[in-house]
Amino acid sequence: MGYDFDRLVPKQGSASVKWSKAVMEEINGRGDLLPLWVADMDFDCAGPIKEALAEVASSGTFGYSCRTGEYMEATSGWFSIRHGWDVDKDWLVFSPGVVAGINAIIQQFTRPGDKIILQSPVYHPFFGLVNGNGRIVSDNRLLELGGGDYAMDFEDLERRASDPKAKLLLLCSPHNPVGKVWSRAELERLGDICLANGVLVVADEIHCDLVFRERRHVPFASIKESFAMGSITCTAISKTFNLAGLQISNLIAVNGKLRERLKERLETCGISEPNPFGLAAAVAAYTEGGGWLDEALSYMEKNRDLMADFLGREIPEITYRRPDGTYLAWLDFRSMGLGDAGLRGMLVDDARLALNQGYIFGESGSGFARLNFACPRFILEKALENIRGAVARRR
Ligand SMILES: Cc1ncc(COP(=O)(O)O)c(C=O)c1O
Known part of the structure; x- marks a missing residue:
């Protein structure tokens, strides 16, 4: 198509937080x-996304919105084509953002005083989500291997996961900020430890599409049935297509019981409905943005x-x-x-x-x-x- 990534889209004076x-x-x-x-x-946004947004703007229809069949098809199709993961449309739960979604998950599936396992250094809002909800950070620090490389510390994870107070692990995959794309073997070991100890895995896979040629992202829930049932995955168009301001993300809950409880919490918080711009952008991104x-x-x-x-x-x-x-x-x-x-x-x-x-x-x-x-x-x-x-x- 020939997009011009050398061109800086002028953002000074806009509402961009980054450029403010x-x-x-x-x-x-x-x-x-x-x-x-x-x-x-x-970078400038993909052409089909801008066209889809312009169409919504000119339609004049900005009322309460629901996820359309087209949106569900497009989202599930993306995971199948790009990640070889067949995501049933019924598993998709809406949240305006991954952070909002994780907040709802923490509130619904843990109690104040429970421990939540993080793997630092890690995406900084995770700490606020845990501490701000009165839960306790259990830090399964990544091991430094030298030369800027990192690995998971499984021995430490065994100890932390076996603490009866530990209820949930926030997995960052691919990992922000260290840039690791975790291997299937690493994810399998982490999942086996968490599941054996009844620790719910929340897989923040928002960076899943941003993987360079030599590696491949493995969706945690795609590894085996027990992982699918014992986890919730968080993804979005926001990082992949540079659309964070449109506030639309997907929580993928294969386990029907977890899914229903999660939906209840999102409804209680009043954040269970998408906006028409986010919806249109997601359809265009997932069908024409590759x-x-x-x-x-x-x-x-x-x-x-x-x-x-x-x-x-x-x-x-x-x-x-x-x-x-x-x-x-x-x-x-x-x-x-x-x-x-x-x-x-x-x-x-x-x-x-x-x-x-x-x-x-x-x-x-x-x-x-x-x-x-x-x-x-x-x-x-x-x-x-x-x-x-x-x-x-x-x-
Ligand atoms: C690991 C991770 N999770 C979540 C987010 C933010 O997600 P959202 O804007 O959908 O809340 C980011 C943003 O950089 C991130 O790196």
Whole structure:
């Protein structure tokens, strides 16, 4: 099709959180920063999605909306074609977002004081979801293998899952921020441990479509029947097609009892109905967006590899492993010994970049920063140049 991923869609002055000077100022103390933080892409959206949204806008029909047969077909078709997972339409449960969905799951399937297992460093809102609901984080930290690589710590997981207070595990697959696409064997071992201990697995697979060529995402619930029955999967068009603002996501609950209880909670919270724009975008994305996604992935893969070449050559102080999936680079600055405040000072006041500070992903993220490379190459090159200069001034 030939989309132009080198073109920056102007977002300054829009409602984009990523590009908002006011938001960056609030977080970083200054707004004059190049933003490579929030997990949005800076690319133009796929043509068929924009057309579908324009059609809704011109229809003038913006009332309460329900999921159409077309939407259910498109969603289930996507998982079958892209992931070889036959998702029955009945398993699909609507939530406006994955975070809202996980919040409902935590409230419905655990009680205050229960423990929820996370694998840090991990997507930072997970901590708020657990703590904010009066549950307790049980941190099954990922093991560092060196060279920026990570693995799950299964011995520690056995101990944590066997604690009678542990009721749920939040799996991040592919993993944000470390970029791991977990193998079938790893997922199987995790699932066997959780199921043997009655721990519900909530598989946040929002990054499942953002996997580079050499790897393949394995949906947790597709591995075996017992995993399907003992888990709830969370997915969305939001990361895949850069549509987070449209507030539509899919919770996939194979187990009918879990599904009905989940629906009850979403209804109680008043978040069980989609909006017409999200619905139309999802149908267009899942039926006509595959070509755009393939082109976006190959562009992002080049950005990912460019980073590895640049950092290896110019900034050996930073350890970076090419992520298998996600468009997030997890940069280890610990060899510079700056501490979190020093690292922040270097990145914000010197390099003039808005990145995500690593410590927000858990204590084990201290000394790291997360950089979003889903941007036109010239933006990435500018950001890397700025980091190079700032590091050089500290040698
Ligand atoms: C692992 C993970 N889960 C959930 C979300 C957010 O999902 P939503 O916007 O649908 O709440 C993100 C966004 O970056 C994410 O990385």
